[in-house]
Amino acid sequence: MLWLLLRAFLRAIFIVPILVALSPTSAVAADPALIAAAKKEGSLVVYGCDPPQTPIYLDAFKKLYPEIKISSYIAGCWQLYNRHVTERTSNKQAADVFFSLEDVLTKMQDEGLLDPYHSPELKNFPADAAPAGKNYQRVKTLILGIGANKEYLKGMQPPQDWFDFANPKNEWRGQITFFDPRLSSAAFSLLAALYQNFGEQKTMAIYQGLVKSNAELTPTTPAGLSKMLSGEKPLMFYVVNNHYSGAVAKGAPLQFVVPKSGTIATPFSISVTKDAPHSAAARLFVDFMMSDVQEIITKANEYALRNGSAPPEGMPNLSTVKILPIDLAAALKQQTKLIEIWQQATGIR
Amino acid sequence: MTVGLAGLSLSIIALVIAPLVAILYRAVIDVGQGSQGSLRFTGRYISEVLTKNIYWGALLNTILVAGGAAVVASILGVVFAWIFVRTNTIGREVFEWISQLPIFIPPFVGAVAWALLAAPRSGIMNRMLEGVGIPGILDVYSRVGMLFVIGVYLAPYVMMIVAAALRSMDPSLEEAAQISGLTKFQTARRITAPLLAPAILSGAALSFTIAIGLFGTPVVLGWSRQILMLTSRIWISSQEVPPGYGVMAVLATYLLLLSSLSTWLQRVILRGRSYTTVSGKGYRPRLVELGVWRWMTGVLAVLYIVSTILAPICVLVAAAMSKYTWSGQYSFENARNYLSSDDVWITLQNSVFISVVSTTVATIAGILISWIVVRTQIRGRGTLEYLILLPISVPGIAFGVGLMLVWLNVPLPVYGTTLIIIFAFVGRFTAYAVRSISASLVQVHPELEESARICGYGAIRTFSRITFPLILPSIVAAWLLLFSFFMTELSMVVILYTAENRTFSVLAFEAWNVGDFSRLASFSLLQMAVGVAFMAVLKIIFWKKFTPKSLKSVAPN
Numbered sequence: 001m002l003w004l005l006l007r008a009f010l011r012a013i014f015i016v017p018i019l020v021a022l023s024p025t026s027a028v029a030a031d032p033a034l035i036a037a038a039k040k041e042g043s044l045v046v047y048g049c050d051p052p053q054t055p056i057y058l059d060a061f062k063k064l065y066p067e068i069k070i071s072s073y074i075a076g077c078w079q080l081y082n083r084h085v086t087e088r089t090s091n092k093q094a095a096d097v098f099f100s101l102e103d104v105l106t107k108m109q110d111e112g113l114l115d116p117y118h119s120p121e122l123k124n125f126p127a128d129a130a131p132a133g134k135n136y137q138r139v140k141t142l143i144l145g146i147g148a149n150k151e152y153l154k155g156m157q158p159p160q161d162w163f164d165f166a167n168p169k170n171e172w173r174g175q176i177t178f179f180d181p182r183l184s185s186a187a188f189s190l191l192a193a194l195y196q197n198f199g200e201q202k203t204m205a206i207y208q209g210l211v212k213s214n215a216e217l218t219p220t221t222p223a224g225l226s227k228m229l230s231g232e233k234p235l236m237f238y239v240v241n242n243h244y245s246g247a248v249a250k251g252a253p254l255q256f257v258v259p260k261s262g263t264i265a266t267p268f269s270i271s272v273t274k275d276a277p278h279s280a281a282a283r284l285f286v287d288f289m290m291s292d293v294q295e296i297i298t299k300a301n302e303y304a305l306r307n308g309s310a311p312p313e314g315m316p317n318l319s320t321v322k323i324l325p326i327d328l329a330a331a332l333k334q335q336t337k338l339i340e341i342w343q344q345a346t347g348i349r
Numbered sequence: 350m351t352v353g354l355a356g357l358s359l360s361i362i363a364l365v366i367a368p369l370v371a372i373l374y375r376a377v378i379d380v381g382q383g384s385q386g387s388l389r390f391t392g393r394y395i396s397e398v399l400t401k402n403i404y405w406g407a408l409l410n411t412i413l414v415a416g417g418a419a420v421v422a423s424i425l426g427v428v429f430a431w432i433f434v435r436t437n438t439i440g441r442e443v444f445e446w447i448s449q450l451p452i453f454i455p456p457f458v459g460a461v462a463w464a465l466l467a468a469p470r471s472g473i474m475n476r477m478l479e480g481v482g483i484p485g486i487l488d489v490y491s492r493v494g495m496l497f498v499i500g501v502y503l504a505p506y507v508m509m510i511v512a513a514a515l516r517s518m519d520p521s522l523e524e525a526a527q528i529s530g531l532t533k534f535q536t537a538r539r540i541t542a543p544l545l546a547p548a549i550l551s552g553a554a555l556s557f558t559i560a561i562g563l564f565g566t567p568v569v570l571g572w573s574r575q576i577l578m579l580t581s582r583i584w585i586s587s588q589e590v591p592p593g594y595g596v597m598a599v600l601a602t603y604l605l606l607l608s609s610l611s612t613w614l615q616r617v618i619l620r621g622r623s624y625t626t627v628s629g630k631g632y633r634p635r636l637v638e639l640g641v642w643r644w645m646t647g648v649l650a651v652l653y654i655v656s657t658i659l660a661p662i663c664v665l666v667a668a669a670m671s672k673y674t675w676s677g678q679y680s681f682e683n684a685r686n687y688l689s690s691d692d693v694w695i696t697l698q699n700s701v702f703i704s705v706v707s708t709t710v711a712t713i714a715g716i717l718i719s720w721i722v723v724r725t726q727i728r729g730r731g732t733l734e735y736l737i738l739l740p741i742s743v744p745g746i747a748f749g750v751g752l753m754l755v756w757l758n759v760p761l762p763v764y765g766t767t768l769i770i771i772f773a774f775v776g777r778f779t780a781y782a783v784r785s786i787s788a789s790l791v792q793v794h795p796e797l798e799e800s801a802r803i804c805g806y807g808a809i810r811t812f813s814r815i816t817f818p819l820i821l822p823s824i825v826a827a828w829l830l831l832f833s834f835f836m837t838e839l840s841m842v843v844i845l846y847t848a849e850n851r852t853f854s855v856l857a858f859e860a861w862n863v864g865d866f867s868r869l870a871s872f873s874l875l876q877m878a879v880g881v882a883f884m885a886v887l888k889i890i891f892w893k894k895f896t897p898k899s900l901k902s903v904a905p906n
Binding site: 043044045051052055058059070071072073074075076078079081082083085086089090094107177182183215218219220221222223224225226227229230231233243246247248251252284348349 | 398403411425461465469470471508543569572573574575585588589590591592595673675676678679692716753754757758764767843844846847848849859861862863864865866
């Protein structure tokens with residue numbers, strides 16, 4: 001009996017804390033002073049461009065801190081930026097927190113629109129979750145892959161690399177959708193990565209090949225996903241892993257091809273805004289996203305970044321995926337040139 | 350009276366003129382960055398739009414697609430309004446109900462449903478054609494496909510306006526024509542149609558104006574082949590960083606000019622004629638007896654309803670029951686799961702509240718403005734009508750941005766609240782109530798009101814006891830029209846909403862935004878069910894008002 005008690009005691013003081021520390025989903029109690037300050041503020045405004053998941057994170061936060069009234073604006077990443085800048089200019093800043101892809105946050109960083117808050121939870125993340133010199137931190141990441149609907153391939157071999165699109169097979173003619181970098185952050189990031197890693201000529205050849213294969217431009221990536229699911233266009237120039245996983249979870253016979261030359265990772269990051277009207281609530285929310293939300297991300301079959309997080313079901317471990325480096329700051333400076341290259345290659349104005 | 354007019358003027362300045370000015374002046378003014386931004390005149394946006402082929406192409410596409418859609422909507426709307434209201438067609442009441450269903454589905458959802466029906470490769474209709482050995486020739490991603498889809502979506506609006514006018518019309522002229530030897534169809538063509546000219550033109554102008562301002566449908570259907578309309582170009586400019594307000598403003602001016610042109614044409618055609626058909630003389634409305642043709646018109650109605658209304662709705666039902674389009678596995682459980690979250694019901698309540706309040710305010714404003722324009726000699730009433738009609742041709746995105754820019758700079762707690770969405774709805778859409786109600790008011794002869802005044806009635810009593818009951822069908826039609834707009838409006842709300850005042854359309858848009866068409870279909874069907882419930886309630890309440898006893902008694906069987 002005594003031995004049993006002793007063993008339980010030892011487990012309590014040694015094993016449980018170790019398990020908690022190692023667990024990718026562990027929720028660490030936030031600083032009580034911060035919680036008190038956040039509750040005193042009583043409100044929080046989140047701007048996010050992750051429509052499927054952000055409301056789930058907000059609901060979980062609401063359950064944990066019912067005293068804090070949450071309001072949100074969910075739209076395209078650049079739309080959020082435009083709205084925030086307009087509000088600041090009119091001295092009516094609403095946003096406390098920005099949850100966005102990093103092209104927007106990079107621009108906001110350059111314009112001094114982010115608060116230099118770093119969550120204490122970062123100790124549980126890989127070092128690159130807090131990019132040097134940036135005020136934002138990475139919560140989760142998305143990767144792009146070539147998409148195919150196996151049900152409608154009918155023996156057709158889908159492209160295995162970006163450069164396969166430069167020399168398209170006849171059987172792909174009229175079967176592919178691709179996306180507009182003027183409207184989509186992911187499309188722009190891919191264009192920039194291809195340009196920075198492989199040069200202008202090879203990048204242009206890929207987009208020219210898409211036009212040659214009579215690929216169809218869709219206004220958004222999900223519009224392309226719908227066409228892939230219905231079989232109207234069974235190939236996608238790229239599909240984002242969260243869209244892919246969502247469809248596969250429902251039983252869709254999709255294929256996610258990681259391009260041989262490498263793909264891009266587009267992290268979703270979070271930051272407290274400069275002059276946030278509810279700065280304590282904003283910090284508490286950032287801590288929450290870096291702790292409790294990691295479990296929600298994993299359950300949603302996405303890539304959580306907290307140490308030890310499992311990859312989404314059916315997807316490769318991130319460490320095994322060749323990720324193309326991308327300098328977003330440089331890409332944003334070259335935005336006009338990159339779009340012109342794309343327009344020249346595709347003939348789309 | 351003076352205080353009321355001052356209040357009305359102030360409201361129009363705040364809700365209509367200010368947002369328009371806020372966006373349109375950017376066509377010629379460059380605004381510097383930051384709070385101390387300088388203002389200077391510029392011609393570069395006008396020059397850019399006038400010298401680039403892409404904008405001329407967008408203008409041409411807009412005229413072709415919107416003009417074609419208005420023709421399709423007008424033909425369908427007028428023919429079926431006549432069949433449903435003035436003939437003894439078999440099952441006409443049920444058909445009329447069903448034919449109004451599409452107005453409660455957001456246009457972009459309808460476009461997605463049509464894409465599933467008539468896409469070149471995967472469209473169900475094309476597959477069915479191929480199944481019986483006919484090549485699948487339907488192509489929804491073409492100009493013809495676009496104008497057809499938009500036309501079919503707009504037909505119920507024309508139908509509602511024309512049906513309301515038909516119900517308010519004295520059919521003694523038709524009876525006289527038939528006594529004089531005209532056949533029933535000659536009577537319809539030579540007497541009824543000309544008498545309905547104000548309503549038909551009003552419906553055609555309305556559908557053209559809605560079509561040029563539509564955003565979702567042209568993007569969903571036209572993007573793949575780059576058939577871009579002006580609104581698609583406005584959307585591209587709105588996505589730029591910083592937003593291309595200058596180009597947006599010039600393109601919005603194009604739309605204003607197109608809308609003004611359609612209103613001007615409508616006036617020119619109607620000028621110098623009298624359309625008063627409701628006078629002090631008693632009349633006995635009568636249905637047109639079609640004899641054996643009542644079955645033929647019934648079949649025609651069934652064909653129309655099945656091919657253009659029930660087919661897209663069935664696609665939505667199938668999509669809602671499917672795990673994804675097309676999984677091949679269907680279950681009601683799937684749709685029920687999508688609708689079981691609190692978020693859905695809270696957002697629906699919010700949407701209904703905003704829509705009912707906005708609709709009621711806009712309808713009351715519409716009655717007031719119509720009465721001023723049609724019945725008074727107040728100076729500036731023409732300007733008042735022109736100003737109130739202006740915003741309907743400005744795309745929602747541009748009007749929403751204008752409203753946002755105004756209320757961000759007004760020191761009142763409106764921005765970020767439900768109030769700003771109500772303001773946006775009332776400011777942009779009161780014009781529809783004015784068009785519908787004034788078209789009906791112009792048919793009521795002033796001698797009825799004059800008689801009431803001679804009998805000692807005051808102005809308000811005359812209106813409430815004489816004019817109001819006579820134009821009630823139009824008022825109810827206007828209310829329903831606005832309610833359908835507000836329940837499905839997206840382009841303005843998407844700019845102005847926050848989590849607290851999110852509407853159901855935004856929820857549906859978020860589903861579309863992640864490619865979840867099954868969820869989107871479930872939401873849209875719920876939205877339609879709410880619309881139908883409101884329509885049913887109105888029908889029950891106003892049934893007697895809509896259907897004079899004499900009309901019922903002459904109906905056969």
